Amino acid sequence: MAKSLTISVLAPTCLSVLVLILGSERSSPASAADAQDFARIERGRYLATTADCAACHTLPDQKQPFAGGRSIETPFGMIVAPNITPDFETGIGAWTDDEFDTALREGRRPDGAYLYPAMPYPFFTKMSREDVLAIRAYLNTITSVRHEVEPNQLPLPFNIRTAMSVWNVLYFKKGQFQPDAAKSAEWNRGAYLVEGPGHCGACHTPKTFLGGDKGSLSFDGAVIQGWFAPNITGDNAQGIGRWSSEDLIAYLKTGHNRMTGATGPMAEVITLSTSRMTDPDLRAIATYLKDLPGRASVASASPAPDPIMKAGSAIYLDRCSACHALDGSGVPNLFPSLAASSSLRSFDPTTLIRVVLRGARSVATDAEPTAPAMPAFGWQLDDEQVAAVLTYVRNSWGGAPSGVVSAADVQRTRMELAKRRD
Ligand code: HEC
Ligand code: HEC
Ligand code: HEC
Secondary structure, eight states, rough: OHHHHHHHHHHHHHHHHHHHHHHHHHHHHHHOOOOOOOOHHHHHHHHHHHHHHHHHHHHTTOOSSOOOOOOEEEEEEEEEOOOOOOOTTTTTOOOHHHHHHHHHHHHHHHHBBBTTTTTTTHHHTTTTTTHHHHHHHHTTOOOOOOOOOOOOOOTTTTOOOHHHHHHHHHOOOOOOOOOTTOOOOOHHHHHHHHTTOOHHHHHHBBBTTTTTTOGGTTOOEEEETTEOOOOOOOSSSSSTTSSOOHHHHHHHHHHHHOBBOHHHHHHHHHHHHHGSOOOOHHHHHHHHHSSSSOOOOOOOOOOHHHHHHHHHHHHIIIIHHEEEHHTTBBBBBBBBBBBTTTTGGOOOOOHHHHHHHOOOOOOSSSSOOOOEEEEEOOTTSSSHHHHHHHHHHHHOSSSSSOOOOHHHHHHHHHHHHHHEEE
C-alpha cells in the first residue's frame, strides 16, 4: 500500500530520470527503435482519430473504446461493428499485419469473407500500407476487451457476404491516394484527408440504391440516417462557397461558426474527429473543399405564395425571433444566422424540418464547452405551421428563393422520425 502510494506520488517526477537510466542501460540502436515505435504509435493514434474508428467501433455509452457492438445503419439493414481491441478470441489480436491491411484497404477478412462497405474501406484504400500499419501499432497498445459481438442480421439476399464481390466490381476502386502535382502540398494533404481516412463522402455524396457512391455527384449532399448532409463543394448557392476558410476551420474545430451550428451525425464527427485534428490539417481540408467545383446548381425555385409567407412571418416573430433575431442574423457562435446558413437553403429540407420538430443540441468541444440548444416545436406547431415558418425563413432576407416546404413534407418527416430511436 505504502509502496504503491510512494510510487504514484513520485512517478511523475521520477519518470524522466527512470527513462534516462533505462535508456543508458540499453544499447543505443534499441532506444532509437523505441523512439521510432513511439512515433509510429502516435502517428497511428492520430490517423485513427482522423478516420474516426472509435465512432463506429464503440457503443456510445460504453467505457471501453473499440470493443464493438454499435449498429451501423445501411441501405441493407443494420450492420454491427466488431470488436477491434487486441483481444485474441473476440477481437483482432490474432490477426497478422497483412490480414489487418487487407481488411482496411480491400474489405476482406482473414477467412476471405467480404466486409460490407458500412466499414469505409472504399475510402481507407487511399491510405498507404505504412499508414494502416501505424494504426495497427496504435490499436495494439489499447486495453484488450473480451466482448463477443453478435453476428449481423441482414435480410436476404444481403446476408450473403459473397454478394459484396459484385458490389466491389461496381463501386470499389482500390488504390492509394495519388497526389496531383499541379496542386499545392496543402491541397494534396486536404484531398488525402477528405477522400481517404476522413471518409467525408460516406455521408456527403449521393448514393445509388445499392449504397454505392454516385461518383459524378461527389459531395453534392445526401440524406443519411434521417438527416441531410449538405453539399460541401465550393458551390456558391448550395455548397460552402460563401464560407471563408476561417469559417470552415471554426466549424470543424468547434462545431459552430458565425453562420451555423452542427447537429446530428456531423456533431459526432466533429466531437470525436475533426475537433482533434491539427490546425494545419483543418486548413488543408478547407483549401481542398473550397476548390471542389460546384455543379450547375438546381434551377432557382419559384417565389413562395404571399399568404404562406405572411403566416410564416407571424409564427417566426412569435416563436423564433427571440433567438434568431428579426432579420434572421442570430447571435454569432450561439444562435445560428438563418439568413446566412447555407444548409437552410439546401434543396432537401429534411434536416430543417427535423430540427424544428425535435429541437437540436449543438456540439460541445474542448475549445467551446457549452453547447447551445434549439427547443423542439413538434408538439406546439402543426404540419401547416412548421411548413409555413420554414418556407418563410428559406425565402427571406435577400437570398435566392429556395422553394416551398409543404405540409406533406413535414408530415412525412414526422412519421419517419416517430419510427426512429435516435
Ligand atoms: C462508419 C463506421 C465505421 C468506421 C468509421 C470504421 N469502421 Fe471498421 N467496421 C465497421 C463495420 C460496420 C464493420 C463490420 C462490417 C461487416 O461485418 O462486414 C467493420 C469491420 C472492421 C474490421 C473487421 C473486423 C472483423 O472482425 O471482421 C476491422 C479490422 C475494422 N473494421 C477496423 C477499423 C479501423 C482500424 C477503423 C479506423 C481506421 C475503422 N474500422 C473505421 C464500421 C466502421
Ligand atoms: C456520419 C456522416 C457524416 C460524415 C462522415 C461527415 N459529415 Fe459533414 N455533415 C453531416 C451532416 C448530417 C451535416 C448536417 C449537419 C447540420 O445540418 O447541422 C453535415 C454538415 C457538414 C458541414 C456544414 C455544411 C453547411 O452548409 O452547413 C460541413 C462543412 C461538413 N459537414 C464537412 C464535413 C467534412 C470535411 C467531413 C469529413 C472530415 C464530414 N463532413 C464528414 C454528416 C457527415
Ligand atoms: C431558445 C432559442 C431558439 C429559439 C426560440 C429557436 N431556435 Fe432555432 N436554433 C437555436 C439554436 C441554439 C440552434 C443551433 C442548434 C444546433 O446547431 O444544433 C438553432 C438551429 C436552428 C436551425 C438550423 C440552422 C442551421 O444552420 O443548421 C433552424 C432551421 C432553426 N433553428 C429554425 C428555428 C425556427 C423556425 C424557430 C421558431 C419556430 C426557432 N429556430 C426557434 C435556438 C433557437
